[in-house]
Amino acid sequence: xxTNGIAIDVRQLHKWFRNNHVLRxxxxxxxxxxxxxxxxxxxxxxxxxxxxxxxxxxxxxxxIYIFNQExxxxxxxxxxxxxxxxxxxxxxxxxxxxxxxxxxxxxGLVEQGRLSREEIDQVVREKLALVxxxxxxxxxxxxxxxxxxxxxxxxxxxxxxxxxxxxxxPTTGLDPIMAQNIDSLxxxxxxxxxxxxxxxxxxxxxxFEIADLICMxxxxxxVEQGSPEAFCRSTNPIVxxxxxxxxxxxxxxxxxx
Amino acid sequence: MKKKTKKVDRFFVPLGQKLLDFFxxxxxxxxxxxEAVVWCKVVFRNLDKVLPQMGKIGADSLPIASLTAIFVGFxxxxxxxxxxQQFGQEEDLGAIVSIGMARELGPVLTxxxxxxxxxxxxTAEIATMSVSEEIDALKxxxxxxxxxxxxxxxxxxxxxxxxxxIYVDFIGTLGGAAVAKAYFKVPFLAxxxxxxxxxxxxxxxxxxxxSAVFGVIISIVSCHKGLTTTxxxxxxxxxxxxxxxxxxxxxxxxxYFVTRLWLE
Numbered sequence: 001x002x003t004n005g006i007a008i009d010v011r012q013l014h015k016w017f018r019n020n021h022v023l024r025x026x027x028x029x030x031x032x033x034x035x036x037x038x039x040x041x042x043x044x045x046x047x048x049x050x051x052x053x054x055x056x057x058x059x060x061x062x063x064i065y066i067f068n069q070e071x072x073x074x075x076x077x078x079x080x081x082x083x084x085x086x087x088x089x090x091x092x093x094x095x096x097x098x099x100x101x102x103x104x105x106x107x108g109l110v111e112q113g114r115l116s117r118e119e120i121d122q123v124v125r126e127k128l129a130l131v132x133x134x135x136x137x138x139x140x141x142x143x144x145x146x147x148x149x150x151x152x153x154x155x156x157x158x159x160x161x162x163x164x165x166x167x168x169x170p171t172t173g174l175d176p177i178m179a180q181n182i183d184s185l186x187x188x189x190x191x192x193x194x195x196x197x198x199x200x201x202x203x204x205x206x207x208f209e210i211a212d213l214i215c216m217x218x219x220x221x222x223v224e225q226g227s228p229e230a231f232c233r234s235t236n237p238i239v240x241x242x243x244x245x246x247x248x249x250x251x252x253x254x255x256x257x
Numbered sequence: 258m259k260k261k262t263k264k265v266d267r268f269f270v271p272l273g274q275k276l277l278d279f280f281x282x283x284x285x286x287x288x289x290x291x292e293a294v295v296w297c298k299v300v301f302r303n304l305d306k307v308l309p310q311m312g313k314i315g316a317d318s319l320p321i322a323s324l325t326a327i328f329v330g331f332x333x334x335x336x337x338x339x340x341x342q343q344f345g346q347e348e349d350l351g352a353i354v355s356i357g358m359a360r361e362l363g364p365v366l367t368x369x370x371x372x373x374x375x376x377x378x379x380t381a382e383i384a385t386m387s388v389s390e391e392i393d394a395l396k397x398x399x400x401x402x403x404x405x406x407x408x409x410x411x412x413x414x415x416x417x418x419x420x421x422x423i424y425v426d427f428i429g430t431l432g433g434a435a436v437a438k439a440y441f442k443v444p445f446l447a448x449x450x451x452x453x454x455x456x457x458x459x460x461x462x463x464x465x466x467x468s469a470v471f472g473v474i475i476s477i478v479s480c481h482k483g484l485t486t487t488x489x490x491x492x493x494x495x496x497x498x499x500x501x502x503x504x505x506x507x508x509x510x511x512x513y514f515v516t517r518l519w520l521e
Contacts, residue, residue: 051393054397055396056393056396056397080399083396083397083399084399086397087397087398088393088394088397090390090393090394091390092389092390094389094390094391094393094394095391095394096386096391096394096395097391107398107400108398108399108400111398111399111400111405112399113302156398160398160399
């Protein structure tokens with residue numbers, strides 16, 4: 001494809017919200033077919049960066065390339081085409097409350113109008129089974145638990161058969177068992193379906209579990225990136241501070257074994 | 258000198274910001290209107306979204322519209338009837354009530370009704386979707402929010418408001434007839450003869466055109482306020498209040514100027 005295996009290429013990205021300089025020159029290359037975790041504290045600009053990748057926000061300066069195609073800054077047919085390669089799982093799941101689970105999962109396909117009703121129903125059943133929610137089609141989002149809603153959101157993302165899936169804080173607000181479930185589901189997507197996965201999180205357990213590449217964003221810049229092992233060994237004081245609690249936990253666990 | 262500049266700044270900077278925000282909103286609303294009109298080209302593929310909205314705005318508003326119309330008809334006949342009685346002109350009640358309803362009261366009252374019942378609901382619904390990232394989710398599913406959310410509401414408002422107005426005019430005139438008969442002893446036949454003699458098609462048509470434009474204003478203001486909401490539940494409430502107030506003001510101002518234009 002001539003993309004050198006790079007799915008998303010962010011170059012010198014800057015973003016202001018009124019007087020707040022949120023992203024201050026982000027450079028980031030996300031390899032295709034891998035899972036990349038973007039970690040950082042609250043308000044570091046993680047979600048803002050993620051929203052730029054799918055064109056929900058447009059950069060004030062800098063550019064983003066998706067498989068070597070530049071992301072247009074205005075709404076256009078090309079932006080629609082690029083967006084079709086993406087799916088995003090939002091922090092609060094963002095299911096449409098007026099539609100039931102099945103309609104939510106099939107929404108993108110119904111609106112596209114390419115498949116017949118039966119084919120769409122088939123895809124919906126398949127994707128719900130994949131996330132462990134077989135037969136929940138007719139329930140309303142309001143009747144589901146947080147973890148189930150998140151899994152419906154993942155099914156909805158998968159229904160569009162995207163190449164890249166973005167996760168905004170997939171395990172935040174979930175109990176440890178459900179978080180573990182979601183983590184293995186995401187790892188599965190990368191291993192079995194060969195999707196490019198980008199996860200924004202501050203849950204280091206989750207990042208080390210899934211990611212092939214971990215990037216740390218601090219004050220609007222990428223301050224460290226590398227494999228989980230390299231990330232763990234980083235001597236960058238910001239990174240050390242961020243993962244010290246995780247290391248301590250793991251150390252204790254190691255001694256206990 | 259420097260202190261003085263600062264005082265001046267404190268007055269003019271926020272004022273300038275407010276003005277800029279205002280013109281930006283107006284521009285965005287006009288763009289939203291153009292976009293909504295353009296998306297109307299795919300209305301037949303989106304009837305599943307348009308028809309329920311029409312039902313909500315039209316059929317579901319009938320009970321409250323009936324109640325409003327009949328009481329306005331009653332009171333209009335009552336107030337003018339007392340004055341007309343002094344001159345022995347009670348038989349002109351038909352003309353006054355029907356023309357009053359067709360030209361002004363029908364369109365404006367229906368607009369107020371729809372702002373309260375529908376405009377507020379549109380803003381609250383879309384604003385909630387905005388703050389819970391549902392609008393963003395639609396975009397990532399390659400669904401244009403203007404096609405999916407705005408166009409059906411726009412079309413429903415523009416078509417259903419005039420239809421509601423015809424109904425309100427009719428019920429209001431009936432209400433007038435009832436009071437004319439009960440209090441001023443004007444027979445139904447004389448009342449309706451008077452209506453048909455004085456009420457022109459032009460009166461009706463002008464009222465309907467007005468109400469269609471009110472439909473445009475209400476739908477675009479409500480959708481725009483909803484789509485531009487950011488933050489949390491508090492902002493949803495604020496956006497709804499703002500949307501209702503702005504719709505009211507726009508309807509009043511537009512109504513006055515159009516009426517003046519037509520009278521010239």
